[in-house]
Amino acid sequence: MIKRLLTSSSSLATFGRFAMVACSIALIDIGALYGLHEGLDANVYLARVFSYFMAMSAGYFLNRHFTFHHRRRFRHVLADLWRFYSVFALGGLINYGVFALTVALGGRMGIMPEVTFWLPLLGVWLGGLVGMSFNYVVSHQLVFKEP
Numbered sequence: 001m002i003k004r005l006l007t008s009s010s011s012l013a014t015f016g017r018f019a020m021v022a023c024s025i026a027l028i029d030i031g032a033l034y035g036l037h038e039g040l041d042a043n044v045y046l047a048r049v050f051s052y053f054m055a056m057s058a059g060y061f062l063n064r065h066f067t068f069h070h071r072r073r074f075r076h077v078l079a080d081l082w083r084f085y086s087v088f089a090l091g092g093l094i095n096y097g098v099f100a101l102t103v104a105l106g107g108r109m110g111i112m113p114e115v116t117f118w119l120p121l122l123g124v125w126l127g128g129l130v131g132m133s134f135n136y137v138v139s140h141q142l143v144f145k146e147p
Helices: 002-007 011-039 044-067 077-108 119-143
Strands: none
Touching: 011 044, 011 119, 044 077, 044 119, 077 119
């Protein structure tokens, strides 16, 4: 079953691989976010911009070679990258909006500082779910689709 998931070109298997990549890049995103924000004392919103860019860079290569491996390549990697970043920039804005709303609203609710520490993680998770759904549909149709 695992081998079929990894090699199949079915839509369900492709989405499963996309979701696995999304989980992987979420870990990169969260690690970079907390490393920049907590470790280097960077502003949480600015740290998220950088962490998202780092995660999306890894996501492109994982999706190209793992998720959509069954698609023939007609475009050069730079053309694919341009399309990928264009699509994921819009998905990123949606993701970032959910993240910022979660952090801002959570901060204004007067919750305990111990809980406030976890707000960026919750924001990344909620934003990631919304962004992943958008990015999958658009990536499937525009970025990794055969011309």
